[in-house]
Amino acid sequence: MTASTARRRRPVLSRLLVAAPLLAAGVLTCAPAAQARAAADDIRINEVVTTGDVNDSIELHNKGTATIDVSGWVLKDDDKSHSYKIASGTTLAPGGFRSFDVSGKFGLGSDDEARLYRADGKTLVDSFAWSKHSDPSWSRCADGTGAFKKVATVTLGRANGCGSGGDGGSVTPVAWPGGSSVATADGSNVFGEDLSGLYQDNGVLWGAQNSGKLWRLVRDGSGGWKPDTASGWSSGKTLRFPGGSGHPDSEGVTLTGAGSTGGAFVASERNGDASGTSRLSVLKYDVSGSGSSLTAAREWNLTSDLPSTGSNLGFEGITWVPDTALTGAGFKDASTGAAYDPARYGAHSGGVFFVGVEGTGTIYGYVLTDSGAYTRVASFSSGLSNVMELQWEPQTSRLWAVCDDTCDGRHHTLKINSSGTFATTAVYNRPSGMPNYNNEGFSLAGASECVAGSKPVYWSDDANDGGHALRRGTITC
Structure with missing residues (x-):
């Protein structure tokens, strides 16, 4: 080392000697920018x-x-x-x-x-x-x-499914728990394209069509369904927003414990007259009249309460779960962090509406009050990249989440776990005899239709493949 080099380095060494005791005493700290960079690495x-x-x-x-x-x-x-x-x-x-x-x-x-x-x-x-x-x-x-x-499980927004089991872990897909074959369940080209959500109740199959139409279907005598010809239902009924305006992009339909007398609840992702803008709504319709159109008696517009999504990637499925089923299973209210207490919400449907968002595969639970207010009480992953349909099966106390051809027609079942939240319990492949149709609707028959250990299930094909939008299969009871 030359003398000139030593002289150049001496001031640096002096500064270090001065700084050392200050660092030890905590007087000097890392620069805020350095701290931010270190934190960002997390x-x-x-x-x-x-x-x-x-x-x-x-x-x-x-x-x-x-x-x-x-x-x-x-x-x-x-x-x-x-x-x-x-x-x-x-x-x-x-x-x-x-x-x-x-x-x-x-x-x-x-x-x-x-x-x-x-x-x-x-x-x-x-x-x-x-x-x-x-x-x-x-x-x-x-x-x-x-x-x-x-x-095997999508867990966007929560811990990854790296384990095994139903509390957020990965669940291996298994064969469909019923018959492998399916058959058509409608006449030729009755509905055309865009038939989406289904809901079966008391001998009637309700169908929501994306074009802003609701169908009331009755049995055709051969295991399938046909449009009800009474009370203006023969071609389905056109849906409107409150006040008679717009064309809801109706994707899902469900009823409450009151049946059709309590109204039909339709999930809509946008107004067809403004198709580039999301409008994530649940609409209530009185279905007892005889007219050819239905105007919503109530709208719960949930758009501002939810993460933004593409206008055609919003609500796809909806189902209603009774309060008694939730409290009996120890369901936790995400808005309070405590056990779900229906009494805190006043007059409502007697249950929670669960809606599925196509674009994220996320399921949200809402208490929709009679006054028009709402409270989000749950949000969790369906385990699917897209969720197209939701169905509550009361006989088994499980929630079905269904995907279309995007996920090869997989079906997930979810139940309330020990933490009070819904978690995936099983992943089923579609029946081996059913092609990978664009199924956006799914419905299970009730316990009364169980024969020799099996009961019917139905799917609606948005693409109307082969001129048919409805298909039927079986599932074990």
């Missing part, structure tokens, strides 16, 4: 869902101990020109999960990559690449720290 890509169509989602997880503001951060695929900017005000709490549907900006292919950047769009935080579609989920096991692997 944000990880945690789950990726690809379908090759819609609902391409990337989930982020905060594995650290501090809340991180991810406003303006950028998600990209393997194409640098594709980007999704995270909305202002978005934070991730310690241990938190947040999923982002990027399909409106770019698609995630079968051989692709998910990348996360800071708000400058240049500082890479994390990335994950794959060579096959998720089918249904690429999940990091364990959350935030482990390697990615394929799992």
Whole structure:
């Protein structure tokens, strides 16, 4: 070392000698910017869902101990020109999960990559690449720290399904629990396309059609269904929003314990007259009249209470679960963190309405009061990349969540677990004798139709394949 070099380094050494006792005493700390960078390293890509169509989602997880503001951060695929900017005000709490549907900006292919950047769009935080579609989920096991692997359950917004069992773990798909064959259950080209949600009650099958129409179907004498020709139902009835305006994009239908006398409740994702805007609503209709159209007696517009989604990726399924079934199973009210108490909500339907969002596969539970108010009491993953139908089966106290051809026609069942929340208990493949139809509706017969250990089930095919929109099969009782 030369003398000149030693002289140049002496001031640096002097500063270190002065700083050392101050650091030990806690007088000097790391710069705030350095702390922020270190904390940001706790944000990880945690789950990726690809379908090759819609609902391409990337989930982020905060594995650290501090809340991180991810406003303006950028998600990209393997194409640098594709980007999704995270909305202002978005934070991730310690241990938190947040999923982002990027399909409106770019698609995630079968051989692709998910990348996360800071708000400058240049500082890479994390990335994950794959060579096959998720089918249904690429999940990091364990959350935030482990390697990615394929799992059978989508868990966007919550801990990944890396274990085995019904409390959020991965559940292996099994064969359909009934007959392998299916048959048509309607006449030729009765409904055309877009027949969606189904609900069976007291010898009647109700059907919601996307074009803003509700059908009342009766048995045809050969195991199928036909339009009721009485009281103006022969061609279905046109649906309107309150006041008689618009055309609800009706995707699902259900009744309460009062049956049809208590009205039909329809889930709609938008107004057909403004198809580019989401309008996530539950509409109540009096179905006792004889006119050719129905005007909603009540609308619960839930759009502002839910994460934004594409206008054609909103509500798809709806079902009603009685309060008695929920309280008996120890259901926890997410709005209070305590056991669900129906009395706190005053006059309502005597149950909770569960609605499924197609674009995220998430299920939400709402108490809809007679006054028009609402309270969200549950939100959980269906375990599917898309959920197209929901059905409550009272005989087994389980909730059915159904996907269309996007997920190869898989069916999930969910039950209330020891934590008071719904969790996947089984994953069923579609019957082996049924092609991968675009089934958006599903309905199970009641216990009274159980014969020799089996009862009928029905599906509605949105695409009207082969000129038929309804098909029937069987399931064990």
